Amino acid sequence: MSITGKFDVVVVGAGPAGSAAAYILAKAGFKVLVVERGRGAGSKELFGGKVYAQPLRDIWPDLDKSAPIHRWVTKERFSLVVGERVLTVEYSSPRPVGFTTYLPELAKWMADKAVEAGALLIDEVRVDEIVVKDGRVIGVRSGGDLVEADVVVDAEGVNRLLLEKLGLVERLDPKHIALGVKEVLRTGKGVIEEKLGLGKDEGMAWMVAGDITAGIPGGGFIYTMKDMISIGLVLHVGKAVEAAEKGLLREHVSLLLEKFRLHPYFKRIWGEADIMEYGGHLTIEGGLGLVPKKLAINGLVVVGDAAGLLLNTGYTVRGVDFAATSGRLAAEAIIEAFNNGGPSEENLRVYEDKLKSSFVWRELVRHRGIERVMSDPLFFTKLPRLLIGVMKRLYEADYEEPTILDAFIESTSEEDISLARLLFKLGSVVGKL
Amino acid sequence: MSQETLLTRPLKIEDLLQRNIYDVDEDPHIEIPRGSEQEGLPKEALVYLCPAGCYTRIGDEILFSYEGCVECGLCRIISPPDKIRWEYPKSGRGVQYRFT
Amino acid sequence: MRIVVGIKWVPNTQAVRFDPKTGTLIRQGVPAIVNPHDFPAVELALRLRDAYGGEVIAVSMAPPPAIQGLEHVIGMGVDRAVLLTDRVFAGADTLATSYVLYHGIRRIEKEIGKVDVAVFGQETIDSSTAHIGAQVASWLGWPYVYYVKNAKLDGDRLVVTRQLEDAVEEIAVELPAVISVAMRALKPRPVTLKNKMRAKVEKPIIVWSNKDLGLDPRCVGLKGSPTIVAKVTYLPEVPRKKLVYKPKDPKDAARWILKNLFLDEKTGPLLRKVLWGDSGA
Numbered sequence: 001m002s003i004t005g006k007f008d009v010v011v012v013g014a015g016p017a018g019s020a021a022a023y024i025l026a027k028a029g030f031k032v033l034v035v036e037r038g039r040g041a042g043s044k045e046l047f048g049g050k051v052y053a054q055p056l057r058d059i060w061p062d063l064d065k066s067a068p069i070h071r072w073v074t075k076e077r078f079s080l081v082v083g084e085r086v087l088t089v090e091y092s093s094p095r096p097v098g099f100t101t102y103l104p105e106l107a108k109w110m111a112d113k114a115v116e117a118g119a120l121l122i123d124e125v126r127v128d129e130i131v132v133k134d135g136r137v138i139g140v141r142s143g144g145d146l147v148e149a150d151v152v153v154d155a156e157g158v159n160r161l162l163l164e165k166l167g168l169v170e171r172l173d174p175k176h177i178a179l180g181v182k183e184v185l186r187t188g189k190g191v192i193e194e195k196l197g198l199g200k201d202e203g204m205a206w207m208v209a210g211d212i213t214a215g216i217p218g219g220g221f222i223y224t225m226k227d228m229i230s231i232g233l234v235l236h237v238g239k240a241v242e243a244a245e246k247g248l249l250r251e252h253v254s255l256l257l258e259k260f261r262l263h264p265y266f267k268r269i270w271g272e273a274d275i276m277e278y279g280g281h282l283t284i285e286g287g288l289g290l291v292p293k294k295l296a297i298n299g300l301v302v303v304g305d306a307a308g309l310l311l312n313t314g315y316t317v318r319g320v321d322f323a324a325t326s327g328r329l330a331a332e333a334i335i336e337a338f339n340n341g342g343p344s345e346e347n348l349r350v351y352e353d354k355l356k357s358s359f360v361w362r363e364l365v366r367h368r369g370i371e372r373v374m375s376d377p378l379f380f381t382k383l384p385r386l387l388i389g390v391m392k393r394l395y396e397a398d399y400e401e402p403t404i405l406d407a408f409i410e411s412t413s414e415e416d417i418s419l420a421r422l423l424f425k426l427g428s429v430v431g432k433l
Numbered sequence: 434m435s436q437e438t439l440l441t442r443p444l445k446i447e448d449l450l451q452r453n454i455y456d457v458d459e460d461p462h463i464e465i466p467r468g469s470e471q472e473g474l475p476k477e478a479l480v481y482l483c484p485a486g487c488y489t490r491i492g493d494e495i496l497f498s499y500e501g502c503v504e505c506g507l508c509r510i511i512s513p514p515d516k517i518r519w520e521y522p523k524s525g526r527g528v529q530y531r532f533t
Numbered sequence: 534m535r536i537v538v539g540i541k542w543v544p545n546t547q548a549v550r551f552d553p554k555t556g557t558l559i560r561q562g563v564p565a566i567v568n569p570h571d572f573p574a575v576e577l578a579l580r581l582r583d584a585y586g587g588e589v590i591a592v593s594m595a596p597p598p599a600i601q602g603l604e605h606v607i608g609m610g611v612d613r614a615v616l617l618t619d620r621v622f623a624g625a626d627t628l629a630t631s632y633v634l635y636h637g638i639r640r641i642e643k644e645i646g647k648v649d650v651a652v653f654g655q656e657t658i659d660s661s662t663a664h665i666g667a668q669v670a671s672w673l674g675w676p677y678v679y680y681v682k683n684a685k686l687d688g689d690r691l692v693v694t695r696q697l698e699d700a701v702e703e704i705a706v707e708l709p710a711v712i713s714v715a716m717r718a719l720k721p722r723p724v725t726l727k728n729k730m731r732a733k734v735e736k737p738i739i740v741w742s743n744k745d746l747g748l749d750p751r752c753v754g755l756k757g758s759p760t761i762v763a764k765v766t767y768l769p770e771v772p773r774k775k776l777v778y779k780p781k782d783p784k785d786a787a788r789w790i791l792k793n794l795f796l797d798e799k800t801g802p803l804l805r806k807v808l809w810g811d812s813g814a
């Protein structure tokens with residue numbers, strides 16, 4: 001390979017989407033360059049903790065054998081929290097579909113696969129511009145260096161600096177974006193198994209809603225890694241900015257997370273576990289609000305977070321598998337385009353067709369409108385209070401407990417919502433969850 | 434830092450950031466204006482929501498320091514575009530995630 | 534002009550933490566980096582090459598993962614690199630290290646061509662001895678100038694600007710010479726796409742083991758290191774108040790400092806004693 005020649009494809013970003021595309025293209029014999037801003041692939045990656053396995057197996061059949069899988073998620077929990085009162089639902093299954101991992105490790109594994117297949121990975125280099133000439137994308141520029149390619153795959157992530165410069169997307173609208181903050185806690189060996197009733201390779205994904213987010217729409221998460229636990233909060237950025245500017249949020253976001261770590265119900269699990277890392281990342285709120293109008297133009301395709309492909313339903317999050325799948329579909333479309341006369345806009349838009357007939361798109365459409373649910377105070381503040389109120393009435397009576405119906409009626413009147421309205425609201429969103 | 438304090442009170446943001454690995458660039462990759470030029474920035478939101486606590490309020494002004502930045506992009510999307518210059522660090526510098 | 538620049542592959546000391554229970558270092562997941570104080574040296578070497586032609590060769594004694602660091606400096610524009618790596622080099626103090634680097638430079642002269650300048654950083658972040666430049670110069674028998682801020686050629690001599698505490702000095706030295714560049718003297722250039730591509734594709738890194746250098750194993754690594762670390766004491770963390778004050782004017786600032794430092798119960802007596810030998814009151 002020479003460094004002066006033109007590449008078939010330049011991929012911007014060695015995350016799950018970029019590396020999936022690079023891997024498939026390189027395997028098909030394409031001359032592929034991947035440019036990554038971090039030091040080695042993975043060093044800038046941050047996510048919650050769980051990955052859906054099957055879509056990744058479709059790309060890397062040896063996933064189960066060689067990927068850095070920490071634990072297979074056999075237990076899912078969902079908790080509502082009001083003060084020190086917690087209502088938890090647990091689902092346990094012998095057939096895990098997802099695993100926990102650290103994204104820096106998994107992203108490095110994916111990038112290594114692309115390099116083994118023949119892609120050239122250049123790290124520590126920031127792409128400054130996607131270059132357009134005569135109405136088509138001709139390559140990328142970094143500082144004073146231009147590298148030409150027939151197709152550019154934009155896998156730059158949620159911060160779409162390049163696509164904005166290109167005029168393909170608007171600035172990110174805070175109402176479609178959530179902020180994730182996260183801590184990695186070192187529990188030591190055996191603690192996770194003992195405290196959460198898990199087997200050696202078994203893991204837990206745990207979503208939490210309630211007043212841990214200080215009234216801001218969002219929630220918390222807990223994921224079990226090998227001998228560490230990841231905990232975090234996700235906050236709706238639009239609403240959080242509003243709350244801060246109105247003076248309703250008077251605590252730093254890291255303090256909210258620290259209070260979650262020190263919550264009496266949860267801290268028993270990790271106890272005095274040391275905090276190994278603290279980080280933050282933007283994420284997509286869900287729905288189709290951030291998908292660019294065009295996912296392919298003349299010489300360019302957009303994949304992963306940059307394409308707005310992420311789903312957060314409140315009880316589960318899908319990002320990595322969507323990203324990798326979009327990378328795979330883009331690569332397949334590029335290969336077809338080359339076989340059909342070249343990467344014209346018309347040929348590359350096959351990627352859009354492929355994506356729109358894939359499970360990724362069906363999932364996003366199915367849960368369309370989830371954003372509105374996720375930012376509705378009824379679900380974030382009132383519903384947890386209502387249900388905790390019901391439980392409190394049922395289980396905290398010294399002599400006489402009410403019937404379940406009475407507990408509901410009392411609790412709804414205390415929270416100032418009518419049961420009928422609540423049922424109606426629930427009915428209207430259940431189809432979006 | 435003794436284990437007792439880890440369990441008894443929340444850590445300050447500076448102490449949380451100390452757990453991270455950085456290779457700090459000499460040049461700031463983010464810049465905001467000073468003084469009255471800050472008019473229009475969502476100051477409260479920057480102070481309370483920047484996960485790395487890069488924005489501190491001093492009187493009417495906010496001070497910005499980029500060293501602890503985790504490169505999330507929050508300040509960019511909530512600030513008017515003409516009030517912030519935001520890029521990723523060069524040469525692989527900045528935060529170096531190991532776990533997450 | 535052929536310029537050799539020394540690179541040390543060091544643990545990112547900022548990232549090394551103590552286990553509060555055992556008092557030992559937690560090295561898990563701590564990445565190594567190019568010694569940050571080497572970057573001004575790389576920058577000066579590149580500027581000399583850009584001005585007078587020739588090539589810059591980075592040289593490092595380190596285990597193989599240091600290739601990542603050598604690729605980084607090639608990404609900045611260094612032409613090629615030599616990695617001196619061998620199990621017998623491990624555990625070296627500065628004497629044994631400079632001995633290997635010296636033979637590395639001699640071998641570069643034999644295999645590639647005459648070296649005009651060897652450039653080093655002022656010191657390293659993991660040991661801060663500032664020995665290596667001086668020791669390599671001694672082994673080579675070349676003149677040595679340190680705290681260098683800048684350099685230019687004047688005929689066949691190198692005119693070197695030194696940054697001293699209270700003065701700037703200009704010295705002309707005969708070549709070949711060894712120089713150490715002062716910390717933060719020059720802003721290093723970034724890694725560029727084309728240079729990093731060259732590092733990865735052309736792999737201009739030569740690896741020499743002790744088979745190539747043929748050094749007496751008693752003179753290298755742990756065996757060749759007379760330095761003894763007698764004791765390591767860890768200083769406890771000092772709780773800081775972390776006060777920030779935005780003064781209205783210099784007078785206001787002075788007043789605030791006076792109140793918070795000089796009249797403070799704890800810091801006041803200490804400061805007065807240090808500054809004026811004042812014993813109290």
